[in-house]
Amino acid sequence: MQKTSPPVQDYLKTIYELTREGRPASTNAIAERLRLQPASVTGMLQRLAARQPPLVTYRKRHGVQLTPAGRRVALEVIRHHRLLETFLVEKLGFRWDEVHEEACRLEHVISERMEERIAAVLGDPLFDPHGAPIPRADLTLPQREELPLTQVPGGSRIRILRVPDDDPALLRRLDALQLRPGTEARIRTQSPLEAVVTLEVAGRPPIPLGYPVGALVFVEVLS
Amino acid sequence: MQKTSPPVQDYLKTIYELTREGRPASTNAIAERLRLQPASVTGMLQRLAARQPPLVTYRKRHGVQLTPAGRRVALEVIRHHRLLETFLVEKLGFRWDEVHEEACRLEHVISERMEERIAAVLGDPLFDPHGAPIPRADLTLPQREELPLTQVPGGSRIRILRVPDDDPALLRRLDALQLRPGTEARIRTQSPLEAVVTLEVAGRPPIPLGYPVGALVFVEVLS
DNA sequence: TACTCTATTTAGTCTAGACTAAATAGAGTA
DNA sequence: TACTCTATTTAGTCTAGACTAAATAGAGTA
Structure with a gap:
């Protein structure tokens, strides 16, 4: 598995969220979420689909879905994000409205070792301060009715x-x-x-x- | 003051260290420390000197020094680095040989708010786990005979x-x-x-x- | 005074990831 | 069946920061 850059990780995270209900994510929806021009998104989707292994399946004008490899990256980044938000609130005294932006930058650079240490000092939490489920180390998500x-x-x-x-x-x-x-x-x-x-x-x-x-x-x- | 990218911050940090004894840093010395080709360094030094405000003073074939603006950026990044190393050892249970690499990535992305919180939970330490002085919030360095x-x-x-x-x-x-x-x-x-x-x-x-x-x-x- | 060696610079190239402007596919309408 | 609108794609450009290969400045030597 190749290393992924912060922009690539952001695309995958966004596609993960937009495809939660099973339907492919549209170029425009991704562009809007990431505040990019649609033309830039098209370019990136083509690159993501052309990677070895492919991170998305892309059908021109029909949107993208994540491949299993792409989903793994997305869940890994989401795990980082939500663990970080929890850590910043619980251990560093941040307010819950301050942590999203900070986590958005840190999520791309922490090592697996650091992820593991943060999870450990927090006692492997299953939900972050906003109530979002934190993927477990094996990338499965705690399920509940909501x-x-x-x-x-x-x-x-x-x-x-x-x-x-x-x-x-x-x-x-x-x-x-x-x-x-x-x-x-x-x-x-x-x-x-x-x-x-x-x-x-x-x-x-x-x-x-x-x-x-x-x-x-x-x-x-x-x- | 413009925002600086991670590569720019790395150059400034390196130049800071190489010029501790007052003499300008050479292109080759910087290239060696950062594991880059000398030609790449020349290019970056020209850009750093051309910025507004300039971050270095660069005399062709005579090496570079930091301007006050460049030194401020360098010290800010070094403060981040050393606070992070201390934090990782003290609060996250890292060994002292594991923290340098992690801090090298985190130092570029933490906010001033996070710097401040980390310093606070550590009690504003003056030295990191390896004994290096941590620049204070006002960027002055604790002095001692060594x-x-x-x-x-x-x-x-x-x-x-x-x-x-x-x-x-x-x-x-x-x-x-x-x-x-x-x-x-x-x-x-x-x-x-x-x-x-x-x-x-x-x-x-x-x-x-x-x-x-x-x-x-x-x-x-x-x- | 010309020669050589090394450090440095110049010139030109590449890549990822953004952009704008123009073209177009396909759905929905006249 | 042709027309229009919108979403999307294509084509071409830009920037930062890396690279290689070739040129050169200046120090030290013959």
């Missing part, structure tokens, strides 16, 4: 499992509202037409969340 | 202050011989002609060190 907040029926009691990690302003806001992994709440109203879900947390004023945000908050249904 | 082992008269009692950090095999050997910063010893013989200095550590067999190694071990003279 549903976006937008798909839970009104009236349900829920526990927050996961929030997005890449928007510092949103994270500060969620923190101020005490909406963190572990927080329990009731769905006061679920209004698809208005695209708002309203949460009620133990005796505090109701919290309305628009669907663009609600779709990124994953929860488990308690009752 | 002499290479090769320049201490025979019979002196000494304390080891500093060993080189970049040779893992040598570090393992020194560790096995219990020659670490803090170790006290007596100079049993100092033989410039044979180029050997022999140390005696509290009731253990004498340890002969050749001058190429002895010149890299810095000590303070106790008596």
Whole structure:
């Protein structure tokens, strides 16, 4: 297996995320996520597909998927990222809205040895501070039932499992509202037409969340 | 001040080390340290001198020196490197021969915020595990008297202050011989002609060190 | 004063990964 | 069946930082 550069690792990570639901990732979607021009993405996809071994399967105008080799690289980088986020919060006193950017740079340069040491001092955590699953050393992912907040029926009691990690302003806001992994709440109203879900947390004023945000908050249904 | 790339930071760090004694660093010396071709170094020196602000002063065929701006970058990177080495040993359980390479990659990507956090959890250390001085946040260096082992008269009692950090095999050997910063010893013989200095550590067999190694071990003279 | 050796520089090339501008495939519409 | 729109690709360019091969400056020597 050849060494991969930071840009290559970023592409693979992005493709991994965009193909979670099984469908190929489009050139434009990748370009948007990475803030690159689509033409640059096309060039890189061709190179990724031409590598030995190929890291993606690329059908012109139909998008890309990861090969097993590409998925391994992606999961390795994601493991680094989430272990680092956890480490920065737990051991270095970072706030949870500060760690994404730092982890995005460090994830490409830490050795396997360092990955192993970080995992060890953290006690091999399975979830990062935002509730995202951390791939294990063998690259398998801890599985659990999770549903976006937008798909839970009104009236349900829920526990927050996961929030997005890449928007510092949103994270500060969620923190101020005490909406963190572990927080329990009731769905006061679920209004698809208005695209708002309203949460009620133990005796505090109701919290309305628009669907663009609600779709990124994953929860488990308690009752 | 423009952002500097990892290669640029490596050049500046190397030039800093090569110019410690005040004389300009030669193209070849830099090439050798960085394992690059001299022609590549010439190209980079021209670019470093042409930057705004210039990071080096470069006189064709006479070598380079750092400008104040270049020195600041070098010291910043060296601070990162030595804080990281200390952190990896103290907090992540690395051995002292494992940390140099890891620090060489991390030093280019950690944020000022992370530098600050690492320094804080370590209690703002002034020396790294190999005894090298860590530039303070204001980039001043802790000063102390130190002499290479090769320049201490025979019979002196000494304390080891500093060993080189970049040779893992040598570090393992020194560790096995219990020659670490803090170790006290007596100079049993100092033989410039044979180029050997022999140390005696509290009731253990004498340890002969050749001058190429002895010149890299810095000590303070106790008596 | 010309000669030689070594360190250094110049000239030209390559690669990865970005870019812009122009071309085009294919889906959906008139 | 031709037309239009959008996503995507192609073609060509740029930059940093490496390389090799050839030229040369300057120190030291004959």
